[in-house]
Amino acid sequence: MSSEDKTLSAEPRSRQRLEPDARRAQILAVARRLFGEQSYDAVSTTDIAREADVARGLINHYFESKRGLYLAVVRQLVTAPSPVADNLPNSTVERRVTVLIDRWLDVVEHNAPMWLTAIGSEAVGRDSEIGQILFEGDEIATDWVLQAARLTEVEEGREELRAMVRSFGSMVRAASREWLVRGALSRSDLHVLLTDTLLHLLHVTYPALRASHEGR
Structure with missing residues (x-):
C-alpha cells in the first residue's frame, strides 16, 4: 500500500447525514442499549457519541446532558x-x-x-x-x-x-x-x-x- 493509500485509509469516515429527528432517534437507540448494558455512572456521553458516530456536542444539543438523555430513554421506553x-x-x-x-x-x-x-x-x-x-x-x-x-x-x-x-x-x-x-x-x-x-x-x-x- 502506498503512503497516499495509508493516509487515505487513516482518515475518519464521514458521518452519515440524517434529518434531526432521525439523528435524535439514533442517539436514543444507542443510549438505550448502553444504559441497559451498564450502570448509569459507567456510561459517558463520549461512549454514546462514539457508538452513535456523532459529535458529543450533538448530544448536549438534543438532550442538554447525560441526565437529560437518560430521562429521555426512560420516557421513550415506558410512555x-x-x-x-x-x-x-x-x-x-x-x-x-x-x-x-x-x-x-x-x-x-x-x-x-x-x-x-x-x-x-x-x-x-x-x-x-x-x-x-x-x-x-x-x-x-x-x-x-x-x-x-x-x-x-x-x-x-x-x-x-x-x-x-x-x-x-x-x-x-x-x-x-x-x-x-x-x-x-x-x-x-x-x-x-x-x-x-x-x-x-x-x-x-x-x-x-x-x-x-x-x-x-
Missing part, C-alpha cells in the same frame, strides 16, 4: 415504546387484549436490559423524575387497556376502573422480573397470566365493585 394499541383487531375484547399484551411483551423483550433498569429505579424509589415518568407511563398504559377493552367511554366508576388497571400495571412490572430475571415464568406463561388476570379484572372484578357501590 411511548411503540404503537401497541394501534390497529387492534376489530374482534372480541378477549382477542384485542390478547394482541395488546403480546405487543407489549415484544417491546419488553426487545428492550429487556433497559426496561429492567427503568423499573429498578422505581423499586429503589429515590428518583422523583423517574417516578414521574413511570406515573405518566401508567396513565398511558391504562388508556391502552381501556381502548382494547372498548371502555374508553365509561363514565360511572371511571376513576375506580383506572385505579384498578394502574394496579394491574404494578403486577406487570413484578411479573416481568419473574420472566426476565428469575426465569420462573416463560414468555408464554406470562402472557397467559397477564391476559387472564386483566380479563378477570375487566369482566368480573370491576362489575362486582360497581355492584357493591350501587347496593350501598
Whole structure:
C-alpha cells in the first residue's frame, strides 16, 4: 500500500447525514442499549457519541446532558415504546387484549436490559423524575387497556376502573422480573397470566365493585 493509500485509509469516515429527528432517534437507540448494558455512572456521553458516530456536542444539543438523555430513554421506553394499541383487531375484547399484551411483551423483550433498569429505579424509589415518568407511563398504559377493552367511554366508576388497571400495571412490572430475571415464568406463561388476570379484572372484578357501590 502506498503512503497516499495509508493516509487515505487513516482518515475518519464521514458521518452519515440524517434529518434531526432521525439523528435524535439514533442517539436514543444507542443510549438505550448502553444504559441497559451498564450502570448509569459507567456510561459517558463520549461512549454514546462514539457508538452513535456523532459529535458529543450533538448530544448536549438534543438532550442538554447525560441526565437529560437518560430521562429521555426512560420516557421513550415506558410512555411511548411503540404503537401497541394501534390497529387492534376489530374482534372480541378477549382477542384485542390478547394482541395488546403480546405487543407489549415484544417491546419488553426487545428492550429487556433497559426496561429492567427503568423499573429498578422505581423499586429503589429515590428518583422523583423517574417516578414521574413511570406515573405518566401508567396513565398511558391504562388508556391502552381501556381502548382494547372498548371502555374508553365509561363514565360511572371511571376513576375506580383506572385505579384498578394502574394496579394491574404494578403486577406487570413484578411479573416481568419473574420472566426476565428469575426465569420462573416463560414468555408464554406470562402472557397467559397477564391476559387472564386483566380479563378477570375487566369482566368480573370491576362489575362486582360497581355492584357493591350501587347496593350501598
